[in-house]
Amino acid sequence: MQVSKYIKSSLLLALTIAVVFSCKEKETKEINSVSESTHPSLILTKQGVKEIRANLGSIPIFDKTLAATKKEVDTEIENGFDVPVPKDYSGGYTHETHKKNYVLMQKAGVLYQILEDDTYAQFVKDMLFDYARQYPTWPVHPKPRSYARGKLFWQCLNDSNWLVYTSQAYDCIYDFLTEEERNTLETDLFRPFADYISKENPQFFNRVHNHATWGNSAVGMMALAMGDDTLLDRALNGVKDVNFNPDEKDNDGGYIRKDGQKIGFYANVDEPFSPDGYFTEGPYYQRYASYPFLIFAQALQNKKPEHKVFEYKDGVLIKSVNALLNLSDVDGDFFLLNDAQKGMSYFNASLISTVDIGYHFGGNDPGLLSIAKKQDEVTLDDAGLAVALGIKAGKEKPFIKKSIELSDGANGDEGAVGVIRSYDWELVFKYTAHGLSHGHFDKLSYALFENGNEVVQDYGMGRFVNIEQKGGGNYLKENKTWAKQTIAHNTITQNEKSQFKGKYDIGSKHHSNKYVFSVADENIQVASAKEENAYPGTKLHRTMVTIKDEDYNNPYVLDIMRVSSEKSNQYDLPFFFLGHIMQADFEYNKLNEPEVLGKSDGYQHLYKEASASANGSNIKLNWLLNNKFYTYSAVTSKNDELIFGRIGANDPDFNLRNEQTLILRKKDVKDALFVSIIESHGTYSPVSELAVNAYSNIKNISVMHNSKEYTAIQIETKKDKSKVFIISNENNDKGVEHKLTINNIEYTWEGAYMFTENK
């Protein structure tokens, strides 16, 4: 199989090269005859095309991508194309066909430039004229679900996708067309198309949102292709003089605009990106938005370098590439923050251009070459050539992901996401702003990965993207009723109500605050943050620590969630472990038939399967996942309630995954302290049937001290060692000296926290 694949691509490569060389003579002629033209100039430049042609056959990753693209497009040209009358939602025929068309046009345009074969230009031209013929006759798309319905697709978002790709195709075949042909296309198709998604849909175009980014970039790229500076201004600065309705929402429930908000492409760079390059919607949507951000920036830089777009906001677009890659696990899968589908990774097509553009326009970071090499594909343009040449020259270095804190908010002062990497663990701790309309109500939540496998999960979103069987591939109602709700996350729910009352209006006004992020000592890394608005009158302060104990192979995670309130409440802290329960060291009562846990705020989707009452000592839950043994050990107070829950209630269409959780519930208390440790301590082999270190290494965890000022936790291991972790709850200055006496022992230290062996 592998071998035959290899032979096939080698053959294709040989063919490609043959075609290229047979065209050499023609090239010289053509370049002379069109030397006054400025096309191509978006993702390919005239100089870039020249260099690509000169290097073909000697740049393996580029040659391979080219051969694969050629094969794909050739097949499609042979099969012929269709421009159907729009009708379907995503997953349906007309949707998928229009989507395929724009991708093909972009690829065929590029092939025309690189291979100088008119067949490709003709293919693009024919398709464009078919669109130009039909577009003026198409009404608004018949499917009604979107707040901004498109014409080709059910939403303007997809129409914008089409234009972003098609503008590149047009740029590539610009000189292939007569002036009259260009006039026809621009008049009948491109200008009305651009107007429709901008002037006629300002509720879509004039936003700060990934939708608008696509819209702005689409219009901007076509403006650059057509050489229309007025249209370019619309893309960069929005549609002026449009009435603004402050109450209008999109169909995800997000507000269209805030009063006084800036609009256009620059506004979309300004606001959602923090100075660290974190995109407030999270990596899943950044991955999606990064294509229009960067492809348009690239086009703008190539055609109008005077805009200095890559220097805008202190070079944030390039920083965002690094931030995005750092929000992926060891396998390249993106962490799940806000709405996000599991399995999305930096192997996604949009990340090819993200990495290549980041490399080409961002100072040739050799770490990016190693990612490009894993992707095994480059963009067929100037940026891709740069990457291919870099790899060929052996410049690549490993892209090393370390622990990193990425601030959120336009000015970097709206919380952050903290990623601690310690040996095989990756801990993703969220203390950000809300994340626009895709945000979840999950302040101070976390997820934990070991070697790229999720161990303590974030549920992700309630959606099966583009799987038509599941609600047309769109958001399912369970996304709102379950996935966004607080109880679906590893954080505190108070009184069975979601944070910020589960309301976007409220949540989007607030953010958590960083408190400590200290990762210099690989063996004791600390992230700590506070949330004071999720539940008015209640303060949450969570500290997560990875500790590498010299006696054990794997670090463990210490989790301290401190709650203080003005009044008595019920606090639920769920623990969404993945895997099969091996043992719980407390007696629980498994119900004969599961009961629905609650009525609203996500509780209606949880079954209670078993429950227990804590006796005040530590509890342990030991489970097996992917042939590894894990243990969760938690401090309890007498009469704390323990609930084994399972997702899946009130889920009439089996939309939810029926995974488990263990909820630790404290009732009728003002203040509460949840302290636990998560360990990965052993392995199992179903082949040798050997279980190694199947049990926890933790003997006991206890709270030595808990006051307004300090919290001190003692950890005793099975090797009879005792360690103490103390955090100062109100002063996080690095230089400050602290003194605390517990049980007649005086602890002194400098900075927000200390960790020591107890003598």
Place this chain on the structure above:
Amino acid sequence: MQVSKYIKSSLLLALTIAVVFSCKEKETKEINSVSESTHPSLILTKQGVKEIRANLGSIPIFDKTLAATKKEVDTEIENGFDVPVPKDYSGGYTHETHKKNYVLMQKAGVLYQILEDDTYAQFVKDMLFDYARQYPTWPVHPKPRSYARGKLFWQCLNDSNWLVYTSQAYDCIYDFLTEEERNTLETDLFRPFADYISKENPQFFNRVHNHATWGNSAVGMMALAMGDDTLLDRALNGVKDVNFNPDEKDNDGGYIRKDGQKIGFYANVDEPFSPDGYFTEGPYYQRYASYPFLIFAQALQNKKPEHKVFEYKDGVLIKSVNALLNLSDVDGDFFLLNDAQKGMSYFNASLISTVDIGYHFGGNDPGLLSIAKKQDEVTLDDAGLAVALGIKAGKEKPFIKKSIELSDGANGDEGAVGVIRSYDWELVFKYTAHGLSHGHFDKLSYALFENGNEVVQDYGMGRFVNIEQKGGGNYLKENKTWAKQTIAHNTITQNEKSQFKGKYDIGSKHHSNKYVFSVADENIQVASAKEENAYPGTKLHRTMVTIKDEDYNNPYVLDIMRVSSEKSNQYDLPFFFLGHIMQADFEYNKLNEPEVLGKSDGYQHLYKEASASANGSNIKLNWLLNNKFYTYSAVTSKNDELIFGRIGANDPDFNLRNEQTLILRKKDVKDALFVSIIESHGTYSPVSELAVNAYSNIKNISVMHNSKEYTAIQIETKKDKSKVFIISNENNDKGVEHKLTINNIEYTWEGAYMFTENK
């Protein structure tokens, strides 16, 4: 990592070779001085040792295994050993330590022979003397769970394991010991040990069961090592003159013996192996038993070739190697028949010797070399040397697994297991005998794998082997109450009662019967079988067909289950699909809270989550597993009941995996015909978010004809083609001509079935 591992093993190899060469001189001397000795002679022979030494350093797979073994044993010698007073169940310290000890002794013995370093002999000697000192003082093991308690371990089975390995170690260091030392060991340890597991535990030793096989081989190998022909006879032919209690059962519920049953090693070869080499307990237990079967056969062949053990029963021991390997999926994981833990594969240590012995004593099948190469390890003995030399000489060929039917029963007349391999599918259809005490009540059940991934599952066993947290690593009570029961399998349960009343006594008296197994045409492969004793008065006839349609990439599976009874019954046919439901095309009512489905026979472990009433047309269930789309399409009759069930009720310790099933229930009918098709038709990528061919290709399935004599099924595809499959229900002769007229169309064919396009 890989590199450093490589360097390490290279270093070790170099060291090993250095040691070997430095010993060359010594070797010559020693061989002369002990030339009259007959040791070693079990798994190593004097000639074999000579050849191994001569080839060391030039037989990579052997050298690598040797280096790894040396490293392991050296570390353990450095750490010292312990011979603790027996106390624990499996998973516990004393159990695991005694287990480690016998493995180490065997390895050290072999190292002594190959490397001629006295350190290894001394290590074995010291450990053996520690055992000899303590063994006479040990009472029966304190843990009471076994019907045959051991002394070192909780069951004689594990004591036998110990002796099988230790006999090899003793054989290796035999000449290193003085006669007096040998006398001490034999008198204080080996003879009483052999007597204990045989004469003192005839209920263990005098059986036909994998337990007895271990016992027989243990005693036999020690007899060979000591040169005791009387003891050897006991191993081969059992303990004579023991009172036989026909009612006695083991702790798995299996009968100890049947009246008049032969006993001893030969009986254990005679009875459980069919002439095809199928082991009646199934591959999971064959894997376990194959080590004692083959290691003892090897020793017997080496020491007493006059027994011609490998020719016994027409060479069945060698045939069994081939049968076992054919009962693994493309990844080498064994199919789940009867009690079996998922994930067991031919990478298990016992399969190393199975493959090597099979190669060395079975005519040097070059296909086995490719398996050995994947295992990347050989036994450090004559057989392993033969394999290493074969690989070195480049003799290996792929081990090609085709569709195969393996008969069950000592004479091959007690049903069979049929494995159909078609493109990426592997269908395992069970119509065997009961499978001794590890058998499940699941006649005519099946499991389906695609590319080595289970798609329609057999649950396997209710046990987490050697995971102490789960019932000491032993069988859980849910093994009996769930995993063995009929409703846990993809076959018919009548009136909510398991087949054979769920009684071993009854089930073990019967077997299903083969009807058709026809796989010559790769595109239409048929397995058909009948069961007439599971429910007295009811006959079951199932036909499973893989059909590769020219219009589609993947074959689909047609399943025809025909039930006819003397009286009205309820028939349940569950479908244990794995994955997430995407869509069901029938309206179902999801319960607010799951209800326990039934009271006994496994039903008490199923929750009813949703139900529907069929309207008489086809139903479809579409689901997603490992990013592939599958559909189950089934013919229904009006008012058939459909139940979505989930495993997990009455499971107080979360011992069960909470997977789903869809049960098709027909009530108050004498005869019933269940017809369905399983397809794998599409793929999903979470990276590109593209769903390809997400829907079934089957438009409709219908029953064209169903009589005592014939059943005809029509399959209409979405490409508007219509196919017909007809099976003759009462005559399976290949040469017979059939004629059947349906809707005025006459179908004529030869043989038990026909498949044709409907014009």
